[in-house]
Amino acid sequence: MNLPSTSSADAVIAITGLTRRFGSKRALDEVSLFVPRGGVFGLVGENAAGKTTLIKHILGLLKAESGTVRVFGKNPVSDPVGVLSRVGYLAEHRDLPGWMRVDQLLCYTRAFYPGWDPQYAEQLREQFGLDPAARVKTLSQGQQARAGLLIALAFRPELLLLDEPSSGLDPVVRRDILEAIIRTVADEGRTVLFSSHLLDEVERVSDQLAMIHRGRLVLCGRLDEIKESHRRLVLRFDSPQTALPPMKQALSVRGSGCEWTVLCNGERNGLCASVQQWGARIVEEQVPSLDEIFMAHAGRKAGEVESSPALS
């Protein structure tokens, strides 16, 4: 099994062999992940894949049943203050206290973070169009998401964890504000880890990517390298085929008769050699979208973990 080899010494988040069960269901299964300092790390997976469970372990809101979780080299369960004072978090389900007014929410949250930047907070509040006198419970879902994002950002955390940050945000805010903020944070040398099932969004913003499927890490690496390592090949055979022979690199195969489309992972030379052995020729070759790569990996049997060639 190939795992990402980023040194745990450089990592802001270092997770090794993390397993978590809820009853009989394995929410996380032997997950190992290292998130390096600086940049944007995207965490993708379908619903109930284990993304939120993983983030909760990083925050210390869940204790590892087996394996270890270290954030800034510290255990978030035994040293919550040391970890949480450096982490900004936007939860998937907005759970801001509805009885507070927006200005009270800012005032209250500010007390916990010595690094709170009041000018930046005010700038964000104006940018997000939040009325300071409005009660949180009267805000729309999108406005609550903005308020949550504001308090996660305003103390300029070293690590920003965003769990499905786009949910509730309209496309304009998502594209113009959220993505700009994420890039700004990363450009300042800080780290952003954000989970999403909107793959186009992840594709636009992320530098690195991890893909979780049914609690297992199925793919991890730099985004450009992941995309470069995958190919969608259209193959043509001289005679009609009922099925293709097994190919180690093939993630998904579809087609019939003489023309087949194969989405595969590996070096180009190796792929061409395999195709030639079958007696077929490549008539079209394209870089697949992240969506196609995700679908192909999600369709494979769980347990086959891969990483991009550069990291393996």
Place this chain on the structure above:
Amino acid sequence: MRSPALAIAWEIWHRNRLGVVASLSVIGVAGLVNWLVGGNSRWTGLAEITGYVLLVLALFFTFGCFHFTEGRRKGGFGSFPFRLFNMPVATSRLVAFPMLYGSVAVLTVYLAGAWVIFIPLGKTQPLLWPCLYLVCGFTQFQMIIWSFPESRYLKLLCLSLAAAVIAMGWMFFLPHIIEGTLGELGYTGSPALFKRYLLIGLALTGPAAFGISLYRVHRQRHGVTLLPFSSFGEWISRSFLPHPKSFRSATRALFWHEWRQAGYVLPIGVGAILAMTCVPTYLSGPLTARATLGVLSWIFLSPLLLAAIIGRGFAKPDFWNQELNMTPFNAIRPLTSGQWVTAKLKVAAGSVLLTWGLLLYASFIWVTFAGDFAELDRMFRQLRFDYSPQEQWLLPVLAFSAVLILTWRFMVSGLAMGLSGRKRWYQFSNLLTAVVWVTLVAGIIWWSDHSDRNLHLDDVWQWITWLPLALGGAVIAKSILAAWVWYQVDQRQMLSRHSIYAYFGCWTLATGLLAGSVIVAFPHATWLRHLLILLALLVVPLAGPGIAMLALARNRSGS
């Protein structure tokens, strides 16, 4: 499911079947025991009082099972399940079915209790007025919790008022109360006629509650959740509640958060009881000396009783949330579990001080304008006769300190269970607390009815010679547990050593005040004094806050 009626019935049943079966089982077991001891006159009195206790608990539990609410917003209080508004069912039916099922359940429990528990003892319970009374109580309860989805304090206030009325109102159906008390209050009509009016009134409350609930739920279904006077509440909040511009430290911010969440609940609850008690008694005209003392006793007992009830909610991470897990918003703040628990302990102390301040002020005003001083004067003269001049002043001060400490103790007694995040443990501890309280109250009533008035205090000693040994053992166990718990808290750096020592200082002071009040109050009965000193050592929690800190740390990490 063939109809919405069946679907709602199934939902209520599926959600509460364990509670219903438990309630009926308790009644069944009590009935079986009573059937076995029914012929033995020696046990009949005890069996009867136990039967009442169990029946009250079963009814209380049934109310809890059939409220039919859900928390729409996180941190909110239960409201009518908004998800049902998407169903193609008329609002009248959505309101009627749960109300009907709940009423039937409450009646079933009462009738089962009346027949199964009391018939074997040869006691016949009245049926008409208790059934009407219970249906009235249940429908009012549902009406209140459905009607104010956004106004949690208003909901709490109305529930307190309704609970006070329901807890006291049943007495007006007892013949000797009607004849005695109403006469004292100036009623000169026929008791039978009065009872008939009451029954008609009760019969009308159910439809009235349905009508109001229907109106309110219908408006909620179409987006109107706020009340017309919500802006008034907003004005009160803006004008009178503190709105700090900034906090000097994280712990101050946390205190403010906890205070705004639950700090006003006890003062408001006691305020409601004061209003319910003082205003009618003032309007009814001058009271007798005995009645003045009775009302004052009730007023002074109310903070203790309410603290025991409100303390169960206060023990949760969020008073207004049914869930026991810490919300991520709170859990991700860079604070230790020790700091959270400390904030709760301080909020409880502040709440108790505010409550008793309010109570002393209100009772002073009330006694001045509506009371008769004769009985109070007699008590004061007795105090001067029994105690030295120093003790005469020391004793009230110490006694007042003792009730403050006891009220605070009741507020924080469930913290370890509530903060553990384990619902079963929490529910079990609540049940246990309810059993202890109901048994205590019922026991006192039974004792006052059946005890020998000439019994001397020293005669009690022969029955409880084993008690000092048990209390001594409990003190030793408490000390060992406290040493272990605080060692763990210190090792995990949940609280600074300075704060730990400060808590020990507070514990010593509070225990000293309790012990001091016992020493001053009972200068002659040595055995009783020593017994109560042992009890004082047990009353103020020593290990409890530390256990709460460890429990919260586990809850926070989802363990």
